[in-house]
Amino acid sequence: MKVKEIMSHNPIIIPSSTSIAQIETIFQQQRILSVLIGDSQKCLGFITRKGLKIRGKNIPDSTPVYELMSKSVCTIDQEEDVITAISIISKENIYGLVVTNQGFPCGVITRYDIRRRYNPSIFDEIHFQRDQKNISANQRDREKEKNIQENGQKKRDSIHTHHFQIALSFSGRYRELVEQVANGLAEKLGKYNIFYDFFYKAHLAQPNLDLILQKIYKDNSKLNVVFLSSDYESKEWCGIEFRVIRELIKKKQTEKIMLLKSDDIDINEILSIDGYLDIRKMEPPKIVDEIIERSQGIPIESTEYSIESFNESSDVSTQKKPIEMMSMNYKERMKKNRPDPTRSINDITRDTRRLR
Numbered sequence: 001m002k003v004k005e006i007m008s009h010n011p012i013i014i015p016s017s018t019s020i021a022q023i024e025t026i027f028q029q030q031r032i033l034s035v036l037i038g039d040s041q042k043c044l045g046f047i048t049r050k051g052l053k054i055r056g057k058n059i060p061d062s063t064p065v066y067e068l069m070s071k072s073v074c075t076i077d078q079e080e081d082v083i084t085a086i087s088i089i090s091k092e093n094i095y096g097l098v099v100t101n102q103g104f105p106c107g108v109i110t111r112y113d114i115r116r117r118y119n120p121s122i123f124d125e126i127h128f129q130r131d132q133k134n135i136s137a138n139q140r141d142r143e144k145e146k147n148i149q150e151n152g153q154k155k156r157d158s159i160h161t162h163h164f165q166i167a168l169s170f171s172g173r174y175r176e177l178v179e180q181v182a183n184g185l186a187e188k189l190g191k192y193n194i195f196y197d198f199f200y201k202a203h204l205a206q207p208n209l210d211l212i213l214q215k216i217y218k219d220n221s222k223l224n225v226v227f228l229s230s231d232y233e234s235k236e237w238c239g240i241e242f243r244v245i246r247e248l249i250k251k252k253q254t255e256k257i258m259l260l261k262s263d264d265i266d267i268n269e270i271l272s273i274d275g276y277l278d279i280r281k282m283e284p285p286k287i288v289d290e291i292i293e294r295s296q297g298i299p300i301e302s303t304e305y306s307i308e309s310f311n312e313s314s315d316v317s318t319q320k321k322p323i324e325m326m327s328m329n330y331k332e333r334m335k336k337n338r339p340d341p342t343r344s345i346n347d348i349t350r351d352t353r354r355l356r
Helices: 020-030 049-053 082-092 111-117 122-154 172-189 197-204 209-218 236-250 284-296 312-337 345-355
Strands: 034-038 043-048 075-077 096-101 104-110 164-169 221-228 257-261
Touching: 020 034, 020 049, 034 104, 043 049, 043 096, 043 104, 075 082, 082 096, 082 111, 096 111, 104 111, 164 172, 164 209, 164 236, 164 284, 172 197, 172 221, 172 284, 209 221, 209 236, 221 236, 221 284, 236 257, 257 284
Parallel strands: 075 096, 164 221, 221 257
Antiparallel strands: 034 043, 096 104
8 A cells, every 4th residue: 555545635834934823723723633834845844733732831822833843854755655654653753754746745644644544553563562672672681781790790709719820929028020920920821810919909908818818828829939038037928928838838738839039048947958949030021931831730742652453354364374384383393203104114123223
């Protein structure tokens, strides 16, 4: 069905200077629901009876209709299908369209025209579908937001429970060096895999910090890297951290400890038999590489062993040949040593006399 079959023909077109009071009179006398604003050559706007009723109370009746009309006029050609008109009206959420013939206004098609002459419930169905889509979209947004919040909670740990790949213990005198090493490790392994106190200032700002540090170094770190220095043992916080190191040594968990020598050290608990890495002449990037190599372990190179398979179909003959050859050699030797049954009795007697 085409638009021209159900549209309202010969629409009333009024000048834009017409007052609101005059338009209300036109609506009452002509018993119409909408009028066009403009002239026979061009449509400037569109106003409906309903739109006129909901105008502001402070707007006087002498106000020209130009100030109230809908200036964004949507048009459609009279040869277009009604479905196209319905789609535009629903999409733009407007009351109706100006129908044109070769570019000139010739009629109007409104929601009322479509309901009365095409389908009484068409816009109710469209609104229902749109509402359902909105509800579904809102539900998806809420579920998405909920999932983001839940995932965000799952991905965030407390300083009490978070596990680190490497934890750094050092004297404050060497903070500048350790900070460069910590940043290098964070760049290669990720910040949240490295425990360096300045990375977690907010998380460490709480009571019982000594217990938190002991738990981090003892239970929540895969490798504790200790920057040993001459003043390490005398520092209070280093002493707390080194208690954990001694506990790990006692429990023979030495794989969790890596000792670095920062200067000439003299610590009672470190013996001459304890291995350490001398970093006094090493640059921070080299220290980073050494720590990463220790934390990742020694790579295992796979050795390929070739196993010769036994194929009965092709190797039976070759497998039997050595056995057969051995059997033949044995038989020949036995045959040579065995008396010849074809010898005559005289020969045997002669040989016997000779032996005597």
